[in-house]
Amino acid sequence: GENVEQHPSTLSVQEGDSAVIKCTYSDSASNYFPWYKQELGKRPQLIIDIRSNVGEKKDQRIAVTLNKTAKHFSLHITETQPEDSAVYFCAAIPGNTPLVFGKGTRLSVIA
């Protein structure tokens, strides 16, 4: 089955700096890669996703890149703000099967 590795597990950045979280997946059939943000005590919410026919996708300060050959994808957050502090989960789905999540990255943005 699919296995998703996520790094780093914790990340601290200064406000205004960029943050990068990386994930690798094992199943070459995976074709959908979402990122979820979970603020403390809240539910996970989708912030951006990418499908396997696209290499990069941007939405304001966040972007996701996908390298299918290397089987890795990354979340990039620019101009970080205190409200970006949360746990971020990457996930992959090999076709019509359940989402497999990484173990999460706790991002702390220091003002």
Next chain:
Amino acid sequence: KAGVTQTPRYLIKTRGQQVTLSCSPISGHRSVSWYQQTPGQGLQFLFEYFSETQRNKGNFPGRFSGRQFSNSRSEMNVSTLELGDSALYLCASSPGTSGVTGELFFGEGSRLTVL
């Protein structure tokens, strides 16, 4: 539209007891998935239901079971509770017509503590 609703939000049980958690998906969503969230382990998949049929099951012991009703509401049950079952149980619904093919909409979760 109302979001995904999970009940109860918090509960405390003792070892050996059993527990039933409920999830009402977003109206019109027919796919419901359950995940167990523990510190350091992320979100681990439990089950996925679509139109009352279990489509997928995660790597959990048989003490964990679930079902989905004709109105898409879902329940999960854990029997013979163990200390390690303490976790946040998250339910998520999806608008996909054939299971999980896109965004998952999560509920607030049911936080289970086993003493």
